[in-house]
Amino acid sequence: MADVTLTIDGSSVSVPAGTTILKAAERLGRRVPTICYHDYCTANGLCRICVVEVDGVKPLLPACLSRVSEGMKVSTSSVRTERSRRTILEMLDSAVDLSEAPEIQKFIGDYHADRARFPEAERREVPVRDDNPMYIRDYAKCILCWRCVQVCADDAQFTYAINFKGRGFDTGIGTFFDKPMPETSCVFCGQCVGVCPTGALKSKREALLEQGVSFDEILQATRGGKKRRRKSP
Amino acid sequence: MIAPDRVVPTTCPYCGVGCNLELHIKDDYVYKVTSPFEAIVNHGNLCVKGRFGYDFIYNKDRVTTPLIRKKAQAPGARTQAFDRDQWREVSWDEALDYTTDRMVEIYQRDGADAMAVYCCAKATNEDNYLLQKLFRTLFRSNNIDHCTRLCHAGSVVALQMALGSSAMSNTAAEVIHSDLFLVTGSNTAETHPIIALQMKAAVANHGAKLIVVDPRRVEMVNWATLWLPEKPGTDVPLFSAMAHVIVKERLYNQDFIDRRTEGFEDFCKSIEHFTPEYAEAISGVDRNLIIQAARMYATAKNAAIYWALGIPEHSHGTDNAMSLIHLALLTGHIGRQGTGLNPLRGQNNVQGASDSGAMPWHYPGYQRVDEEASARKFEQAWNIEPGGLNRRLGLTTTEILSEVRPGGVRALHIMGENPMMSEPNLNHTRHMMEQVEFLAAQDLFINESGAYADVFLPAASWAEKEGTFTNTDRRVQRVRKALEPRGQARADWEIICDLAGRIEKKLGRQQTSFWAFRSPAEVLEEMGRVVPEYAGVKYSRIEKQGLQTPVWDDNHPGTPYLFAESFPRGRGKFYDIDYVPSVEMPDEEYPFILTTGRLLEHWHGGTLTRHSKLDDLYPHARIEINPADAARLKIEDDQAVRVSSRRGTVVLRAWVTQRTTVGVVFIPMHFAEAAANLLTIDALDPLAKIPEYKACAVRILPAGKEELPPTVTRGRY
Numbered sequence: 001m002a003d004v005t006l007t008i009d010g011s012s013v014s015v016p017a018g019t020t021i022l023k024a025a026e027r028l029g030r031r032v033p034t035i036c037y038h039d040y041c042t043a044n045g046l047c048r049i050c051v052v053e054v055d056g057v058k059p060l061l062p063a064c065l066s067r068v069s070e071g072m073k074v075s076t077s078s079v080r081t082e083r084s085r086r087t088i089l090e091m092l093d094s095a096v097d098l099s100e101a102p103e104i105q106k107f108i109g110d111y112h113a114d115r116a117r118f119p120e121a122e123r124r125e126v127p128v129r130d131d132n133p134m135y136i137r138d139y140a141k142c143i144l145c146w147r148c149v150q151v152c153a154d155d156a157q158f159t160y161a162i163n164f165k166g167r168g169f170d171t172g173i174g175t176f177f178d179k180p181m182p183e184t185s186c187v188f189c190g191q192c193v194g195v196c197p198t199g200a201l202k203s204k205r206e207a208l209l210e211q212g213v214s215f216d217e218i219l220q221a222t223r224g225g226k227k228r229r230r231k232s233p
Numbered sequence: 234m235i236a237p238d239r240v241v242p243t244t245c246p247y248c249g250v251g252c253n254l255e256l257h258i259k260d261d262y263v264y265k266v267t268s269p270f271e272a273i274v275n276h277g278n279l280c281v282k283g284r285f286g287y288d289f290i291y292n293k294d295r296v297t298t299p300l301i302r303k304k305a306q307a308p309g310a311r312t313q314a315f316d317r318d319q320w321r322e323v324s325w326d327e328a329l330d331y332t333t334d335r336m337v338e339i340y341q342r343d344g345a346d347a348m349a350v351y352c353c354a355k356a357t358n359e360d361n362y363l364l365q366k367l368f369r370t371l372f373r374s375n376n377i378d379h380c381t382r383l384c385h386a387g388s389v390v391a392l393q394m395a396l397g398s399s400a401m402s403n404t405a406a407e408v409i410h411s412d413l414f415l416v417t418g419s420n421t422a423e424t425h426p427i428i429a430l431q432m433k434a435a436v437a438n439h440g441a442k443l444i445v446v447d448p449r450r451v452e453m454v455n456w457a458t459l460w461l462p463e464k465p466g467t468d469v470p471l472f473s474a475m476a477h478v479i480v481k482e483r484l485y486n487q488d489f490i491d492r493r494t495e496g497f498e499d500f501c502k503s504i505e506h507f508t509p510e511y512a513e514a515i516s517g518v519d520r521n522l523i524i525q526a527a528r529m530y531a532t533a534k535n536a537a538i539y540w541a542l543g544i545p546e547h548s549h550g551t552d553n554a555m556s557l558i559h560l561a562l563l564t565g566h567i568g569r570q571g572t573g574l575n576p577l578r579g580q581n582n583v584q585g586a587s588d589s590g591a592m593p594w595h596y597p598g599y600q601r602v603d604e605e606a607s608a609r610k611f612e613q614a615w616n617i618e619p620g621g622l623n624r625r626l627g628l629t630t631t632e633i634l635s636e637v638r639p640g641g642v643r644a645l646h647i648m649g650e651n652p653m654m655s656e657p658n659l660n661h662t663r664h665m666m667e668q669v670e671f672l673a674a675q676d677l678f679i680n681e682s683g684a685y686a687d688v689f690l691p692a693a694s695w696a697e698k699e700g701t702f703t704n705t706d707r708r709v710q711r712v713r714k715a716l717e718p719r720g721q722a723r724a725d726w727e728i729i730c731d732l733a734g735r736i737e738k739k740l741g742r743q744q745t746s747f748w749a750f751r752s753p754a755e756v757l758e759e760m761g762r763v764v765p766e767y768a769g770v771k772y773s774r775i776e777k778q779g780l781q782t783p784v785w786d787d788n789h790p791g792t793p794y795l796f797a798e799s800f801p802r803g804r805g806k807f808y809d810i811d812y813v814p815s816v817e818m819p820d821e822e823y824p825f826i827l828t829t830g831r832l833l834e835h836w837h838g839g840t841l842t843r844h845s846k847l848d849d850l851y852p853h854a855r856i857e858i859n860p861a862d863a864a865r866l867k868i869e870d871d872q873a874v875r876v877s878s879r880r881g882t883v884v885l886r887a888w889v890t891q892r893t894t895v896g897v898v899f900i901p902m903h904f905a906e907a908a909a910n911l912l913t914i915d916a917l918d919p920l921a922k923i924p925e926y927k928a929c930a931v932r933i934l935p936a937g938k939e940e941l942p943p944t945v946t947r948g949r950y
Binding site (some may be wrong): 039040099100102134154156157158182188189190191193194195203205206209210215219 | 234235257259260262264265266267268270276277278279280281284285288291292293426430433434437438456833834846849850
C-alpha cells in the first residue's frame with residue numbers, strides 16, 4: 001500500500017495507508033497511553049484514554065482506531081487531551097477497584113488525576129463470582145475494556161461464552177441468562193484471563209493464594225462449580 | 234497482587250501443538266500460567282490444560298523417593314501395587330544397582346532379545362535419545378518403541394512409502410493461507426485446540442472452506458461447509474471415490490503429476506471401481522456429498538489435509554493414510570504454502586521421540602538398523618566394536634508385550650508410558666504384564682503399569698528439567714527447569730546416564746559409549762552429530778524461538794514447509810489400495826461400532842490430568858450415544874450402562890448426544906475405572922503394526938447406578 005506522510009507532535013513520519021495513529025506514533029517512539037487497547041485484540045476505542053487532537057477535526061480522536069491520512073497534523077498531548085484523559089481516569093477510579101491495575105495507577109499519577117474529584121460516585125460493588133474450578137471473576141475490578149469478550153469470540157477462541165449485559169451504570173460482562181460458567185459454552189481456555197488488564201479475571205489458584213490460603217489447602221479444595229453440562233451441538 | 238519470584242518461559246507438556254508458556258512462580262509454586270502473545274506457535278492462546286493443568290506437579294500421590302517392591306515378584310504371578318505400603322523406600326544407589334543387577338543378569342542369561350524398553354513421547358528429545366542409546370549400545374537390543382506406534386504409525390508408514398518422509402509437511406501457522414481444509418479423523422477443537430483456533434479464524438475471518446469427514450459430529454463440523462458422516466473404517470472407499478471423481482472429471486493437476494509423481498496410469502485403473510455409488514453403499518455418506526467434496530478440494534487454490542488418529546488407528550490404517558496422500562498427489566496440493574499433508578501429532582514430543590530414535594527399526598534420524606552403512610555409522614559414533622550393534626529389526630510396542638514369555642522378552646523398562654491404559658484389549662495386556670520377569674518403571678505417579686514394577690524410579694516433571702520438545706510441525710523448542718525436582722526425583726536424562734554407567738561397568742565393557750553428559754545441551758549436540766536434520770539445532774539458537782527441522786547446519790534457518798522442490802524419495806508414488814473392512818464389524822450380538830479417543834480436559838492414560846483439577850471438569854467416564862439409539866435401547870442421559878465387547882466389559886454413564894452418529898458410540902480413553910481399551914480389539918495393521926482402536930463391535934445394556942465404579946477423586950489430596 002502507498003505510504004502516507006503525516007506530522008505527529010511536529011515530527012514528520014511516513015507509514016503505509018491504513019496505519020492507525022497509535023502505530024504511526026510508535027514509529028516515532030511516542031507512546032500514546034492505552035487501556036482497553038491490546039495488540040492482539042481488535043481495537044474498539046472504548047476507554048478513550050488514547051484520544052489525540054487532529055488539526056481541523058473538532059472532536060478528539062481515539063488513536064487506536066483512527067487511520068492516518070495524507071498531511072494530517074496530530075498532537076498526542078495537548079491541553080484538551082490531557083484534560084480528557086485525566087477526567088476518564090478520575091471517573092474510572094471513582095467507580096472501579098483499580099488496585100490490581102498498575103498501568104492505570106501509573107497513568108493516574110502521570111496525569112495528576114484527582115482521586116477525590118467524584119466523592120459521591122457510586123462504586124461498582126458486585127460479589128466475586130466463583131463458579132468453576134479454574135478461574136474467578138471479580139467484576140468490582142472490571143473496567144469494561146471488552147478484551148475478554150473479544151478473545152472469547154472472534155479474536156481467538158470462537159466460543160462466545162460471555163458478552164456485555166445490562167445498560168448504563170449496570171453494564172457488565174456476563175454469561176447468557178447469567179448461568180454459571182460450567183453451564184455455558186465456556187471451554188476454560190482462560191484466554192480471557194490472559195488479556196484482563198485489571199485482575200478482574202484471575203486463576204483460582206492465584207486468587208486463593210492471595211487470600212492467604214496455603215498451597216496444601218489449595219490442592220485440597222473441594223470440587224468447584226456444578227457438574228459440567230456440555231452442550232449438544 | 235502476587236509478585237512472582239520468577240517467570241520461566243517453557244513449552245507446554247500436553248499436545249503436539251507445542252504452545253509457549255510462561256510459568257509464574259512464587260515460593261516454588263506455579264500459581265499462574267500465561268503465554269507470550271508474540272509466540273509464533275500459539276499467539277498467547279492456550280487451552281484449559283495448558284493454562285490450568287499443572288497441579289499434578291504437587292499432587293501428594295507423586296512418587297519422590299526411589300522404591301523397590303517389598304514382596305519379590307515372580308513371572309506369571311506379578312501383581313499391581315498402588316499402595317505405598319507395598320513398596321520400600323530406598324536410596325538412588327540401591328534402586329539403580331538393583332535395576333542394573335537384574336537387567337544384566339537377564340541379558341547375560343538370555344541375550345539381547347530378552348531386553349525391551351518403552352521410551353516416552355512426553356519426555357524430551359535428550360531423554361529419549363539416551364534411553365534408546367542405552368538399550369542399543371549396552372544390551373544390543375532394538376526392542377525399543379514408544380506410543381507413536383499406537384497413534385500415527387499408519388500415517389508414518391504411508392508417508393514414508395509415498396513420499397519418503399513422515400512429518401507434517403507444513404506449519405500450523407500456515408493455516409490462514411489455506412483456502413480449503415479437509416479435516417478427517419480429528420476432533421481438532423478438543424485434541425489440538427490451538428490449531429483449531431487457527432482453522433476457525435481462517436474460516437470466519439479469511440473466507441476459507443472446511444470439509445470435515447468424521448463419524449462424529451465434532452465441534453469443527455459447526456464451522457464446516459460440508460460434513461461427510463462416514464461409518465468408522467470406511468476411509469479408503471470414501472477418499473478413493475473422491476480420487477475417482479477427480480480423475481473422471483479431469484480435475485487433477487497434470488503438470489504436477491508429470492513432474493513430481495509416478496504410477497498415475499496404474500492408479501487410475503486401480504480406482505475404477507471406487508465410484509461414488511460404491512463409496513456411498515459402504516460409508517453411508519451421500520454420493521453427492523462425496524462428489525461435491527472432491528470438486529471443492531481439487532479446485533481450491535491452496536488446499537490442505539489435516540488428520541489425526543481416526544485415519545491410522547485401523548487394521549488398514551496405512552491404506553487410509555495412503556488414500557489421503559493420493560488426493561494431494563493428484564491435485565498438487567503439497568509443497569506450497571497453505572497446502573500439504575498434515576498428520577496432527579498427539580503428544581508434545583512424539584515427533585521428537587521418533588526423531589531421537591525411540592523406534593525399533595530406526596536409529597536416530599530414521600536411519601535403518603538393518604542397513605549396514607547406518608549401523609557402522611552408529612558403531613563409530615557410540616564407540617562400539619564393528620558388527621557390535623544389532624542389525625535385526627526390533628519389536629514394536631504391541632509386539633513387545635505379546636512376546637513376553639520364556640525365550641522371548643524378559644526385562645522391560647517403561648519410561649513415562651502407561652501400556653496398561655493405552656494398549657488395546659487390556660485384559661490381554663494385563664496377562665502379559667504379569668508374565669514379565671523384571672519391570673522397571675520411571676514416572677511421576679504409580680500408574681496402572683508402574684504398579685506392576687519391581688523398581689520405581691521417580692522422575693522429575695517437565696517443569697523440573699531442561700531439554701527440548703519437537704512439536705507437530707517439527708519445531709524444536711526449549712523446555713526449562715522452573716522448579717527444583719520434588720523430593721529426590723531426578724531428571725530422566727540424569728537417571729538414564731547414571732543407570733547406563735552402572736550397567737556398562739557391570740558388563741565390563743572395555744570402551745565407554747559415553748554417558749558423562751553434564752547437560753541436555755551436550756546430549757543434543759551428540760544427537761546433532763548423527764542426525765543430519767538436527768545438525769544445526771543448538772540450544773544457543775533456540776533460546777527465544779524454536780527452529781523447524783530439518784536444520785542442516787549452524788547457519789540453516791530451518792524449514793517451514795517440506796517438499797517445495799521434490800520429495801525425499803524423488804517422485805511421489807501412487808499405490809494400488811483396496812477396501813478392507815474393519816476386522817470386527819457390527820452384528821446382531823454386538824450391534825454398535827465403538828470408537829475411542831480423547832477429550833479436551835484429559836490427557837491419554839490420565840497419569841497427569843487425572844491427578845489434576847482438570848478432573849473436576851470431566852470427572853467420570855461417559856459413553857456418547859446418539860439419541861436415536863438411546864431411545865431404542867430405552868437409555869436416558871446420565872444413566873448407567875454396561876458396554877461389552879468380545880474382550881471385556883465396562884460400566885459407565887451414558888451421554889445421550891448428537892456428537893455421535895447412529896450406530897456409533899464413543900468412549901474416551903482416559904478413565905481407568907472404565908477403560909475403553911478393555912473393549913478395543915488388538916488387530917494390527919500389517920505394515921505399521923498399529924492397533925485398530927477406532928472400530929470394534931460392542932453391545933450396550935442398561936445397568937444399575939450401583940454397578941458404576943466408585944468415584945475416585947484423584948485430582949487432589
